[in-house]
Amino acid sequence: MRIHYYLDINDETNKIECRKCGHVICDATENYKLHVPRAEVWPDEIPGGRRPPRDKTLLIYYEYYCPGCYTMLDVEVMEPGSPPLWDIQVAPAREA
């Protein structure tokens, strides 16, 4: 079952997998963001367009990448130091 632009839940294994490279990330009952690299990025590191300067910004970006192909899976806009948000918590198809 697809749960994201780049992520599926494998109905056989009940694991979350990358749709691009097939990397198995974690069990479907877990927050995938706890199992993928994340980088803290200041908004003004993104060139083009108006972004808040780092001495004034209230929020920063947390980028999450697939550990296999380093496709960017999410860009959270969060207060500095925030834990990963469990944004997708889909009941596995066999339990639904």
Place this chain on the structure above:
Amino acid sequence: MTQQTTQEKELYTYEPPLGGKRTFVGGGWLPSREELAAYEKLSPVDFEILSYRMNSIANEARQAVLRVSGSPVVAEGGECLFAIYDPSGFTSSLACGLLLHTAGTQGNVKEVLDVQGVAPGVYDGDIFMLNEPSVGGYHACDQWTGTPIFHEGELIAWLGSLTHTAETGAIEPGGIAASARSLLDEGYRVQGIKVQEKGQINRAAINCLLRASRDPAYYVLDLRARIAGLNVAKERFRTLINRYGADKVKAAIQQNIDYGEEMARAKLRSLADGTWRVLCYIDWDVGPTPKLIKFHVTMTKKGDELILDFDAPGPNQGYYNCYLPGSFGLVYVAIASQLFWETPGNWGYIRPIKAYFPRNSCLNVPYLTPCGLCAAFPVTEGVTAAIAKMFYTNQDHWEDINAPWQRTCTAGVFWGGLTQHGYPSGSVFSESWAVGTGAGIDEGRGDGCDTGGMMMTVESCISDVEMMELQSPFLYLWRREGLDTAAPGRWRGGASVSYGLVPHGSPLVMLGFTMIGGHGDTSQSLDGAYPPAMESPCEIARGTNLLEAFRTKWIPQGIEDMHKLVEESGGTIEVVDTPRSVLPVETDKDVIASVFGGGRGVGDPIDREPERVLADVENKITSLTMARHVYGVVIDPETLTVDYKATEAAREQIRTNRRKRGKIWEGSK
């Protein structure tokens, strides 16, 4: 942040008036809920004909309102709604410009019946008016008129029309006063007075309204437009009864609601169960310094029900607040446009939704809290994102996946004063209605629509420049799609508008600003896309020699040109990055410029085809800098061609940087 459990929060619901009991209300009987529920189901053919006819009546009446009103917000912005309700006020058919009032106007019918139903009574030919935010709508600008329909001694339906009428006689012109610290500061609020009694216009009541507004001309146009819409719909409704009989019409009203519910529940059943969470923000309350206000949206779908559980901090001191009808309305902007867009807009598709708002929060404020600018705008964004995430679980809905649109109204500018024709007026500039929509995915719309429209007012249309210049004391220097405003992604968001104005031909022009988002990127894209550029601070260039520039046949064509003008003429730039009370501006010298943030994107920007990035560069949607450093696409600035080898290397370098910087979150160990 409130610490209330879901059960402690307030569930949005609608209790029928007068206890749902059979009651004599002056002009006839209000049936009980049991009587209404026991309708005889129509044949499929009769139901199709009658539900379609009622929908047509609502749409025709709304068109009448749009055509009679000359107000730019209504006539061009489309901020107008028309509804047919059942006798208790449950919405059955809806013609919607303002999605946020899909649910929010039923409270007005309830208020009329509860307060006036038994005495002095509700009669055929009465037209009631309400604009009380704690009852319906979200702020005092949301002005509703409604009329009952009786047939042979029975109240069988209500008709209602709502417009956004800008001038409410608040402490500042334009109806959305940044300096308001109480609901009492936000202008007159009408509690169900009869502007028409038994078919006769009540001039005394209408004079009370006109004499409370700075802009009686536009005000009376809107009021007359709403009355015109009611008259059109009433006439059509009578024709419908004469042709098909009252029993079938009454049954169709109820069956339409039940049909809406069936469709909504079936769609929910087609999706996987689960929970989706989104964080969204605003960045200001009052004062010169920013303040982060955080909203949690938790959406749980189980079977054929959807539970929306919101967390939000306490009421703000300023006008970023919402009473329950407004918050629920903003939830329904997302529900109506994203989840149940194919379902008849009525109470039926509200039944499967349970929305819980924390008590005494900025989404559910105590009475007399100011609410001019809705705190729930981010909530629309959060619910839209949650729905998009849920849609991935069924391939049938992939084409409907839609990232949040630009929030709108957050870099808005209002004006008040005298027109160039010498009469008092005030309104909002219409660029809010031309902001970028959210992106879809491969199977759907792909990129967001550039300057596509306002999410809460889906039929909105940016005003024609010549019309704006005719109606208000301003000249446009430029208006175009803003460079790099769209969220960069595999599918990018829609670009939003950039515009520059100079006041002209009036001795008195004042501006107010609703600016938020100037201190942080307060919005999120989906699935690896970056947020859009933040709302620009509005800029006011003061004391320029603009007329001298005109004489040399040079007209500033963007913010950079405006800065050059200031440099050359010795003026100053004032940056407005928080909401601002009205302030005077000087005609032919001061220039006002604003750039809205864009729609949200979907997917990793380095997955976007180089050819699409090149096209965006050619169309001035994306800069060469963003193309190179965010999309990893190397374009020759002279020939405007893609260097594919360099692009491949640039994208590999971006991946390498990600490998270096990315670390598993330590808290998970």
